[in-house]
Amino acid sequence: MEGKDNHELFACDHSARMTGDRRREVILETAFNLFSKRGFSGTTTKDIARSAGVSEATVFKHFSTKDELYAALLDVKKCSEGHHRFPWEENESLIKAMNSNDDYGVFYSFAIRALDKQQSDISFMRMLFFSALEEHEMADRFYTEFVAKIYDFLGAYVKKRQKDGAFRKVAPKIVVRAFLGMLIHHSLNNILWDKNRRVLDISNETAAKNFAEILLRGITLKAS
Amino acid sequence: MEGKDNHELFACDHSARMTGDRRREVILETAFNLFSKRGFSGTTTKDIARSAGVSEATVFKHFSTKDELYAALLDVKKCSEGHHRFPWEENESLIKAMNSNDDYGVFYSFAIRALDKQQSDISFMRMLFFSALEEHEMADRFYTEFVAKIYDFLGAYVKKRQKDGAFRKVAPKIVVRAFLGMLIHHSLNNILWDKNRRVLDISNETAAKNFAEILLRGITLKAS
DNA sequence: ATATGAAGTAAGTGCTTACTCACTTTTGAA
DNA sequence: TTCAAAAGTGAGTAAGCACTTACTTCATAT
Structure with a gap:
């Protein structure tokens, strides 16, 4: 058998x-x-x-x-598999953090949700990369219907907090790219190259915490 | 004749x-x-x-x-194509910045070199990803012989600067992963998904500058 | 000049591929 | 019980695949 x-x-x-x-x-x-x-x-x-x-x-x-x-x-x-659901939907802690301007909460919640999802659906991640390399239309559609919306959503939050005087002036989309870069690249490492975690073996919580901290300190305006 | x-x-x-x-x-x-x-x-x-x-x-x-x-x-x-050359070889401004503890110079030089190289060798990048997905041995070899060394090299610098009291305590490898994440993910976007730069259209200089700034502020200990 | 061996190929080989067709078995409503 | 429609298949087919064979062309050393 x-x-x-x-x-x-x-x-x-x-x-x-x-x-x-x-x-x-x-x-x-x-x-x-x-x-x-x-x-x-x-x-x-x-x-x-x-x-x-x-x-x-x-x-x-x-x-x-x-x-x-x-x-x-x-x-x-x-x-059907929840990939049309955006990381902020059904993510109460994220919404709550956003409404109370809890910046760390926003980035941490987003990160942990994204990392968990990516880890639980390795096949989907692999498929996404295959279709991008093979230039099937899926890659385009996924990017414009899903990824681009994340740039808008997170970018809008960054812009708002810049107006509040909480974040320094950086192009919001660059901030989003930096943050998504940390998250997606980390997942990609775990899925493709460092499967047995020889280079870096950390939990999703640790990753989310550290990435959120680095990004946040990287863009906040320190009150002096 | x-x-x-x-x-x-x-x-x-x-x-x-x-x-x-x-x-x-x-x-x-x-x-x-x-x-x-x-x-x-x-x-x-x-x-x-x-x-x-x-x-x-x-x-x-x-x-x-x-x-x-x-x-x-x-x-x-x-x-033959210079991929065995590490980003710090023949990169005088990087070495110079390292020796003078010019943290921004270190990360900026590293970033601009990496982004330029990735952009100039799209085929190699695509091949790397194909071989990783198809699980050819190339992916493994490239990772252990090249990428892992970058973690050691940059990680060592971060550790040193932590001892100097310049950087706050974060696992150095996590810092490297965050930074490489920004760089590689940005290149990947340009190569695979956002070829016509609809979501984000910035020069390598701008990208390197912003990513270096975000990372650096993210890990420095502000003297108060 | 000519022998030698390397560069180069037309025309295959047997196997695998995506896809088809003629056919049998099962289901469920009347 | 009957039977049309749906589920399901064994045995193909033509084109495409990695790879081979038996052969020709040509540069060069003697």
Whole structure:
């Protein structure tokens, strides 16, 4: 027993026939795992079929081409897995910190939420990078619909606090880029290069705390 | 006679017969461009041959397998293109700044050198990411032989300045990760997602200046 | 001049790829 | 119970893949 095949994870009887929609989901989830591991051109439809526990013909009954399967995957992953949710939605401590001008709270809450999410969805991160390198449209759409909004949101907060006289004058987008850089680069290190944490082994809490502190001290106007 | 002379002047005349070594170089360079654009499995040996202006058989006369070609590529790129040179070698302003404890100079010089290099060698950056995702050994080797050394080098400077009482107590490696995060993430944005600089359009000088300032203020102990 | 060996290739090889088709099995509403 | 529609597949196909073979072309040392 390989036990690795995806269909077994879904508590489904091999012999049982599924509804079309259910089978579709299983194939999509299986394909997602493979694409995120090996990229688009590194994954074959035969692999997908085998891992999903169906024949290749069944895969093509649900998705007329490999490209269509990939596209459907991007839609599902973008809409269904909480990635359309912005890091400030359902993040009460962030909202609360913002309303009370608790700058550290803002950056810490944002950071810990982002790091946790990235760590819990390594496949999605890998897929994002693969699609960016392979120049699939997903990368563009994700960037304009999701990342760009984060720049607006955090940037607006920075601008507000600059008006309050709390932050010094730095282009807000540069501040956001610096902060996202710390967070995303740290996750990327953990996912791609330093998997066994030889260079740096810290918890997400420690990372969030230190990054938030560095950024905050980096942009606050010290009252003297 | 005169016509023959012209042929010899153009090193890239595909119809002319080359020495084995020269042809090898041409094939390697061509393969590098294609692999960096489409990844390993997305590039065919036929493509490489066509782009290099030779037959597929010639490619296999020089490299017995596609994998061997890829491996040779990694060696060449690692050794010949200055990537084995660390950002502090041949960077006088960085060394000078370090010796005179000019903290801003240190981080600014490091940053501008890194950003310029990354921008001038987009193909190498793409290749690095492809090989990390595809889990080729290059990623590992590059990280342990190059990146880890940067952590040691910059980390040592931070530690020294902490002992001097100039920097506050933060784990030096976290400081390095934060700074490299800003730099690499910024380059990555420019290369992969925000190619036409819609979200943020700044010069390398501006980026280096702002990132260095943010980091430095983030870790200095303000004398009061 | 000519022999030698390296540079270079046309035309394959067998295998893999994405995708199709003719067909069987199962489901559920009437 | 009946049966149309849906789920599912074995056995393909043509094109594409990495790689090979048997051969030609050409520079150069003798």
